[in-house]
Amino acid sequence: xxxxxxxVATGLYVPRQRLSGDEIQAAWGTxxxxxxxxxxxxxxxxxxxxxxxxxxxxxxxxxxxxxVSHLAVATTTPPLEEEEFAPRIGAALGTSSELxxxxxxxxxxxGAEALLSGADADGTALxxxxxxxxxxxxxxxxxxxxxxxAFVFDExxxxxxxxxxxxxxxxxGIRFREGGSHSVTGLDITTYERQMIRELVSAAVExxxxxxxxxxxxxxxxPTGGLPHRIARSLPYGGGAVGSGIVVDDIxxxxxxxxxxxxxxxxAASEPGSLTVVGFFGSGASAVALAFESPAELDVxxxxxLAGGEQISYAExxxxxxxxxxxEVAGGGAHVSLPSWQRTLPQRYRLEAGRCPExxxxxxxxxxxxxxxxxxxxxxxxSLARTGEIVAVTxxxxxxAPPEFxxxxxxxxxxxxxxxEVETTGERDGTARFPVQLTxxxxxxxxxxxxxxxxxxxxxxxEGVTRYGLKFVPEQR
Amino acid sequence: MTDAYVIGAGQSxxxxxxxxxxxxxxxxxxxxxxxxxxGDFATAEIDEAFLGTLGxxxxxxxxxxxxxxxxxxxxxxxxxxxxxxxxxxxxALRQAVMAVKSGMxxxxxxxxxxxxxxxSGDHTKWWLGVSGETEWERLSGTTFAGVYAQMASAYxxxxxxxxxxxxxVAVKNHxxxxxxxxxxxxxxxxxxxxxxxxxxAAPLNLYHCCPTTDGASAVLVANExxxxxxxxxxxxxxxxxxxxxRVGLFQRDSLTGIPASETAAERAYEDAGISPDDLxxxxxxxxxxxxxxxxxxxxxxxxxGEAARLLRxxxxxxxxxxxxxxxxxxxxxxxxxxxxGTGQVVEAYxxxxxxxxVQVDDPEVGLTHNVGGSGGGVTxxxxxxVDGGEL
Numbered sequence: 001x002x003x004x005x006x007x008v009a010t011g012l013y014v015p016r017q018r019l020s021g022d023e024i025q026a027a028w029g030t031x032x033x034x035x036x037x038x039x040x041x042x043x044x045x046x047x048x049x050x051x052x053x054x055x056x057x058x059x060x061x062x063x064x065x066x067x068v069s070h071l072a073v074a075t076t077t078p079p080l081e082e083e084e085f086a087p088r089i090g091a092a093l094g095t096s097s098e099l100x101x102x103x104x105x106x107x108x109x110x111g112a113e114a115l116l117s118g119a120d121a122d123g124t125a126l127x128x129x130x131x132x133x134x135x136x137x138x139x140x141x142x143x144x145x146x147x148x149x150a151f152v153f154d155e156x157x158x159x160x161x162x163x164x165x166x167x168x169x170x171x172x173g174i175r176f177r178e179g180g181s182h183s184v185t186g187l188d189i190t191t192y193e194r195q196m197i198r199e200l201v202s203a204a205v206e207x208x209x210x211x212x213x214x215x216x217x218x219x220x221x222x223p224t225g226g227l228p229h230r231i232a233r234s235l236p237y238g239g240g241a242v243g244s245g246i247v248v249d250d251i252x253x254x255x256x257x258x259x260x261x262x263x264x265x266x267x268a269a270s271e272p273g274s275l276t277v278v279g280f281f282g283s284g285a286s287a288v289a290l291a292f293e294s295p296a297e298l299d300v301x302x303x304x305x306l307a308g309g310e311q312i313s314y315a316e317x318x319x320x321x322x323x324x325x326x327x328e329v330a331g332g333g334a335h336v337s338l339p340s341w342q343r344t345l346p347q348r349y350r351l352e353a354g355r356c357p358e359x360x361x362x363x364x365x366x367x368x369x370x371x372x373x374x375x376x377x378x379x380x381x382x383s384l385a386r387t388g389e390i391v392a393v394t395x396x397x398x399x400x401a402p403p404e405f406x407x408x409x410x411x412x413x414x415x416x417x418x419x420x421e422v423e424t425t426g427e428r429d430g431t432a433r434f435p436v437q438l439t440x441x442x443x444x445x446x447x448x449x450x451x452x453x454x455x456x457x458x459x460x461x462x463e464g465v466t467r468y469g470l471k472f473v474p475e476q477r
Numbered sequence: 478m479t480d481a482y483v484i485g486a487g488q489s490x491x492x493x494x495x496x497x498x499x500x501x502x503x504x505x506x507x508x509x510x511x512x513x514x515x516g517d518f519a520t521a522e523i524d525e526a527f528l529g530t531l532g533x534x535x536x537x538x539x540x541x542x543x544x545x546x547x548x549x550x551x552x553x554x555x556x557x558x559x560x561x562x563x564x565x566x567x568x569a570l571r572q573a574v575m576a577v578k579s580g581m582x583x584x585x586x587x588x589x590x591x592x593x594x595x596x597s598g599d600h601t602k603w604w605l606g607v608s609g610e611t612e613w614e615r616l617s618g619t620t621f622a623g624v625y626a627q628m629a630s631a632y633x634x635x636x637x638x639x640x641x642x643x644x645x646v647a648v649k650n651h652x653x654x655x656x657x658x659x660x661x662x663x664x665x666x667x668x669x670x671x672x673x674x675x676x677x678a679a680p681l682n683l684y685h686c687c688p689t690t691d692g693a694s695a696v697l698v699a700n701e702x703x704x705x706x707x708x709x710x711x712x713x714x715x716x717x718x719x720x721x722x723r724v725g726l727f728q729r730d731s732l733t734g735i736p737a738s739e740t741a742a743e744r745a746y747e748d749a750g751i752s753p754d755d756l757x758x759x760x761x762x763x764x765x766x767x768x769x770x771x772x773x774x775x776x777x778x779x780x781x782g783e784a785a786r787l788l789r790x791x792x793x794x795x796x797x798x799x800x801x802x803x804x805x806x807x808x809x810x811x812x813x814x815x816x817x818g819t820g821q822v823v824e825a826y827x828x829x830x831x832x833x834x835v836q837v838d839d840p841e842v843g844l845t846h847n848v849g850g851s852g853g854g855v856t857x858x859x860x861x862x863v864d865g866g867e868l
Contacts, residue, residue, distance in 0.1 A: 394626030395679040417619040435617035448634040
């Protein structure tokens with residue numbers, strides 16, 4: 001492990017919608033296992049959340065995505081059971097094709113694997129831990145949430161991994177998902193579970209060759225807010241240090257991501273010069289502990305993502321998650337072949353436009369004759385801002401969506417579609433317009449003249465393939 | 478070069494007829510067309526046919542034109558199916574006029590047909606969006622009403638117009654359509670009705686949108702010699718203009734008008750040697766209320782931003798300076814996509830022969846305006862009364 005490498009910057013993304021413990025309690029008549037849980041919007045998944053967190057981390061590091069040479073991602077809920085999803089994260093961020101990727105999955109300890117991969121890599125590495133587990137609404141579903149944490153590792157980074165330790169043991173039944181199932185479950189043998197988790201995680205943490213007295217803050221495996229304190233009983237850490245890394249009551253049990261987001265909180269709480277420890281647990285079971293040393297204060301943008309949010313009702317949460325409201329539409333949707341879609345990814349992911357070499361007009365998408373002088377030209381590449389202004393907008397009411405958007409609408413409700421005008425980002429002036437769907441907003445609340453910003457989201461699915469691209473969100477007025 | 482004349486025009490009832498087919502509805506339109514010819518016209522006189530349809534629902538996607546003419550017993554005549562979305566039969570008429578004027582044929586049949594109301598809700602949604610720009614516009618999740626609604630949002634922002642002005646289009650056109658026995662929604666509505674309807678795509682509500690419709694229409698276009706032989710009061714096709722535009726609204730410079738309408742109108746006026754001031758009536762493409770407002774401006778009936786004033790001051794009412802959509806328009810009469818363009822000609826033919834249900838006072842010149850999609854293809858035709866014995 002290179003001692004010069006460390007975390008340069010971090011990014012956190014938590015879906016906007018929150019389901020409060022009160023709503024869960026009212027729905028089931030039992031006390032809620034978490035104070036609140038983040039609920040992904042119907043057009044979000046671990047891929048889109050990864051991109052959101054990754055973009056924030058790169059922005060905080062003031063780095064262009066092309067500078068990233070290694071991408072390590074971790075999740076227990078990739079959008080597909082088989083198919084790489086790191087390359088698509090890279091494409092959405094705009095990384096180079098020489099990028100090396102690594103994906104860790106199948107366990108809530110996957111985040112540790114990705115962090116170690118980023119810490120060990122050469123060059124600039126982006127590590128993303130994202131998760132959005134699903135479960136029986138009456139059981140695990142009561143506590144499950146979502147979120148994503150991203151870390152940029154590079155030479156000269158502030159928070160260095162100074163040691164890591166792993167312990168494993170054959171211990172089934174604690175947390176698992178059967179083949180073909182979306183539902184995380186467990187046998188709920190309380191004492192057995194707590195004992196396994198406590199013993200394994202504390203053994204891994206104790207295995208770190210560090211000065212435990214210097215540890216300021218800790219993030220421990222946290223399916224609920226109480227468990228980290230139980231784990232810490234056999235560790236030399238105070239309640240304050242353990243509490244500083246608990247985020248599960250803000251975002252719910254976000255699978256592999258909770259402990260990683262807890263690490264962000266712990267890093268934020270650590271004084272310069274102190275140590276921060278993270279203890280991952282993966283059922284099956286293994287535990288991985290990492291110790292970080294931060295000579296300087298790490299700027300972690302925590303509050304904006306953790307606080308905020310919009311409270312939704314229990315019924316809305318079931319719809320957004322697709323527990324109810326999923327739909328098969330007869331007759332299919334608009335047919336745009338996969339290769340034709342693929343050709344437009346630079347536009348759909350990154351708004352790559354064209355500049356007419358003859359008349360200087362901006363073309364989006366950059367194909368066919370110039371929209372202004374109508375000459376058949378080869379466009380020069382031009383980049384567009386991801387923020388712009390609505391110049392025309394309407395609301396597609398519930399029941400009115402085209403077939404390919406029926407399920408989205410059933411789950412997320414009426415949506416606005418707008419024509420957005422954005423400016424070029426280069427030295428030469430220019431504007432382009434394109435149609436977009438708005439998300440994460442009350443569609444009735446949007447009007448011509450509003451400022452909006454791009455977000456990478458699921459657009460629609462056809463023939464089993466989900467197509468991603470940019471949607472837009474109104475900016476805070 | 479001969480002029481082209483309309484010597485007959487007719488339509489089926491427009492409405493919801495799940496028991497009919499596109500062939501049987503076209504037969505109704507064809508029969509009415511033949512009845513409208515003054516002289517003893519035999520179908521053997523028809524040399525060629527141009528028939529417009531989008532082909533909603535798929536059905537006979539290939540070769541539906543020949544399927545129709547063979548069904549009518551027009552055995553063996555060359556038939557071309559024309560597809561330009563909602564402007565399909567406007568373009569079919571253009572083809573017929575070109576064929577006659579070129580001298581290649583003496584009589585051409587132009588027409589259109591569409592069956593839209595016999596499908597499941599899912600299939601209807603699929604088909605109603607196929608004329609928008611597919612790769613970007615459609616896949617932003619918008620519907621056809623949505624695109625015109627976007628246009629309305631920009632228009633209401635830019636000019637001194639309100640949702641109430643959109644509703645005035647419905648009130649006027651329903652008032653006219655209530656007199657038209659072929660109309661699908663042949664009832665009057667109040668401004669209150671048209672203001673309080675549920676939203677389809679804000680700011681457009683149900684009364685700002687035309688219905689989906691089954692129907693057919695047909696027009697017989699003849700050269701001067703045939704017109705003289707079979708018609709006492711033929712209607713001269715005085716001007717024909719057409720233009721294309723980018724298919725997606727976002728791709729065009731104007732969000733508040735349809736540039737191809739403006740160009741097509743300029744060409745038609747030039748061809749006819751007239752200006753908009755010479756018009757006595759117009760049938761414009763009011764698929765959505767905003768489209769009628771935009772048409773007033775694109776077709777030169779008024780300056781930019783003045784369309785609402787025309788409506789408010791009653792200038793486009795049947796007794797106004799320039800009556801618009803005396804047939805009821807697409808809003809009240811109905812909009813069987815491929816049949817709309819030649820359906821508008823049925824009204825122009827009736828008006829110029831003094832036979833309309835809502836008759837304009839002694840009209841000499843009228844116009845039809847047919848828009849495909851949100852403005853990807855437009856035809857404008859100018860028709861002129863030919864007084865008895867003038868030919």
